[in-house]
Amino acid sequence: MDELHKFLFEGLPVRGMLVRLTDGWRESLARRETVGPFPPPVRALLGEMAAAATLMQANIKFNGSLILQVFGDGPVKLAVAEARSDLSFRATAKVIGEVPDGAQLEAMLNVHGKGRCAITLDPQDRLPGQQPYQGVVPLHGDRREPLQQLSQVLEHYMLQSEQLDTRLVLAANDEVAAGLLIQRLPIQGENNLSGINVANEDQIGQSEGFNRIAHLAATLTAAELLTLDANTILRRLFWEEQVLRFEPLAPSFACSCSRTRVRAMLGGLGREEADSILAERGNIEIGCEFCGQQYHFDAVDVGELFTPGRDQPPASASLQ
Structure with a gap:
């Protein structure tokens, strides 16, 4: 069963979300079998993208489609995941060339450093002449290490677009696509991907509460994220914190083609x-x-x- 859990940490300016795509993710892969399966690293990338797009859509409550794209100069020319306001999702990729088993993001999309990540917000009821909002960043993260994970890119993107510290953990296989998002709440005003920005640069990296929660979240392994249920994950990570949880939401696979x-x-x-x-x-x-x-x-x-x-x-x- 696909599920998305939202939660807050009492007394701290920190929010979190945990998504697990199971039935919907397996249906997505099964549908793709009719036109040929993607290589395993591409399937894993698309699973992480589907989880990330669902998290970001739920985070901003946008009435329309959030489209996450990564494109570059490797054998994976384009990978895209879309999440709509009802939390339905879909994902696909354009692959030209061989993708060896175990290939990381760098080898798939950023061979010569030309990879890009784009997030587009396309309103459901777009007004005449209204253009979707899109933000684009180079395919790299803020950490001082070789680019291997999509989460690095998206943390960097959200820091630039929302000016809020974010920690993201993603993992996917052929059975589960999952993600954990931890984000510092704005001190004042509202920040979101649609471009409403209130400068909080002086607060970036300064929240001890966020830093502690983010450190705990970073200890979550891919194996744990893929195999443990939401209750177990939250209990193991944050057993010393006062976590306020909300009713879970139900993402699902759906395609808008007709x-x-x-x-x-x-x-x-x-x-x-x-x-x-x-x-x-x-x-x-x-x-x-x-x-x-x-x-x-x-x-x-x-x-x-x-x-x-x-x-x-x-x-x-x-x-x-």
């Missing part, structure tokens, strides 16, 4: 391109990269799509 959206994308290709594909293959098959769903269009479907007088989709329409 035949209507795929049809719109096909219309954006234009009649000439669609007819060319039909002539070569006899029909048009388009598969969703997130869930593996296959959509089929024959000559009749294409003819109806481009019949004069029918509503045609804009060229910018996209499956995603």
Whole structure:
């Protein structure tokens, strides 16, 4: 069962969240099997990204999609995870080249130091002319060590965007995608990824309460995060703290693709391109990269799509 737990530390300006994606994460991988599985390191990366995106979405309570992307110059050209306001999530990647077992983030995405991490907030009811908010940072962290973990990158990102100290622990395998987030609460004002910033630079790194809680969180191993339930993890880590917990939330795997959206994308290709594909293959098959769903269009479907007088989709329409 997928679950997300929010909690506060009484008397301290520190909040936390713990997410465990199980049923939904396994469904996500099973759906992907229809178009070919990702290499194990890529599956682990996508699991960590799905957990992280879910944590960040729950942290900011944003009405829309939070899209976490990492892209670079290694065999993994792009990895993306999306979490929506109802905490439904999905993830996929574009892989070109071999990804050896045990490959770390540096080898997959940042071979020549050109990797980037982007977080986009796309409002559900976007106003005309309104653009999604996006922040981009280099694919590196603040710690003085080689880049190996996605958590380093996201801690660095949140320190820059929210100006709040954050400690993040992520882990994933083929059964579980999980994450623990600890964050210092702002002293005053509101800070979030949408760009509302109140300068708190003088407070960064100065909270003894946060530093103590973050140190405890950092002792959590990947094996513990993947195998222990939420109650056990919180009890073992913070048994000396007064932890105020809230009712758990229920994330889930869900894909927003549909035949209507795929049809719109096909219309954006234009009649000439669609007819060319039909002539070569006899029909048009388009598969969703997130869930593996296959959509089929024959000559009749294409003819109806481009019949004069029918509503045609804009060229910018996209499956995603």
